Amino acid sequence: MSAIAQEVETQPACWRLAAQVAVTLRDELGAPGQRVAVAGCGTSLYVARAFAALREASGRGETDAFPASEFPSARRYDRLVAISRSGTTTEVVQLLERLDRAPRTVVTADAGSPAASLAEAPIVLDFADERSVVQTRFATSALALLRASLGPEHEEDLGRAIADAERALTQPLEPDPTRFEHAVFLGHGWTVGVAEEAALKLREATRTYSEAYPAMEYRHGPISLAGERSLVWILGSPDPAVADDAAATGATVRVASLDPMAELVLVHRMAIALAAFKGLDPDHPVHLTRSV
Numbered sequence: 026m027s028a029i030a031q032e033v034e035t036q037p038a039c040w041r042l043a044a045q046v047a048v049t050l051r052d053e054l055g056a057p058g059q060r061v062a063v064a065g066c067g068t069s070l071y072v073a074r075a076f077a078a079l080r081e082a083s084g085r086g087e088t089d090a091f092p093a094s095e096f097p098s099a100r101r102y103d104r105l106v107a108i109s110r111s112g113t114t115t116e117v118v119q120l121l122e123r124l125d126r127a128p129r130t131v132v133t134a135d136a137g138s139p140a141a142s143l144a145e146a147p148i149v150l151d152f153a154d155e156r157s158v159v160q161t162r163f164a165t166s167a168l169a170l171l172r173a174s175l176g177p178e179h180e181e182d183l184g185r186a187i188a189d190a191e192r193a194l195t196q197p198l199e200p201d202p203t204r205f206e207h208a209v210f211l212g213h214g215w216t217v218g219v220a221e222e223a224a225l226k227l228r229e230a231t232r233t234y235s236e237a238y239p240a241m242e243y244r245h246g247p248i249s250l251a252g253e254r255s256l257v258w259i260l261g262s263p264d265p266a267v268a269d270d271a272a273a274t275g276a277t278v279r280v281a282s283l284d285p286m287a288e289l290v291l292v293h294r295m296a297i298a299l300a301a302f303k304g305l306d307p308d309h310p311v312h313l314t315r316s317v
Contacts, residue, residue: 028308029157029230033293036162037190039153040169040286044183046148047173052104053130053146054174058086059103062127064093066116066317068160068222069108069167075218076106076171082214083175093117098124106130110155110163111316112138132167157308158315159229161293164222165286182284189287193294200277202295203302206254208233209247210292211240216261216285223258223292230296230307240267251276258292260285
């Protein structure tokens, strides 16, 4: 069994542990009303975007997400939250080194990493660290932590997500991923970040052409690429007509029935299956390393 397959199976247990960590936090992720910036690269950026949307929607305060390399240093924030599995991500470390006006929190899997040493408040999810280059359980565990930190309502949502993830690990993979050459993931609100992460997983692990958009943007151009070999996976949409429009192209459409994080577990399983079908190593994608 590949490392990624083993790591995917541990996600519900890791989410429970992440929720326990969240209970111990105070203002490390931003006190209510504070203006917070969240930064990361690649997968961590998409987790940051999901958290930013969730935090604002929950009324906790203005929250912006940025690629670490594009952080607007002239803006004032009450706290910076940086996400880096390895804690060695070049752009994240450089951002932490140059930005000293606001308290800095780092969510990482390595307490001894450079990023952790540059933070006043490191949050270490070492139980979610991974051997695979492709991130699965660290990213979802970080998002579980961030969701649980937003209060009791979100803790309850996370409980349902964990139950859904356990179902996602055992239910049949439908549709068959080997039928498709092109995948599109659509989201709304915080699930736009989840959609972006889902598309990245297929690109990394299977070299499949995959895209992600806010659901209502899909009809404004990108739908022109859809066809019989396309899979359109809707994680969230304010308008059910988007699914009808996608189906009219001949594409196969899946509308999420589980919590969006549990749907991402299904995407992970799909990526593993599709990589095996293509004869690829999902632990070590071409041109990628565990940290840059």
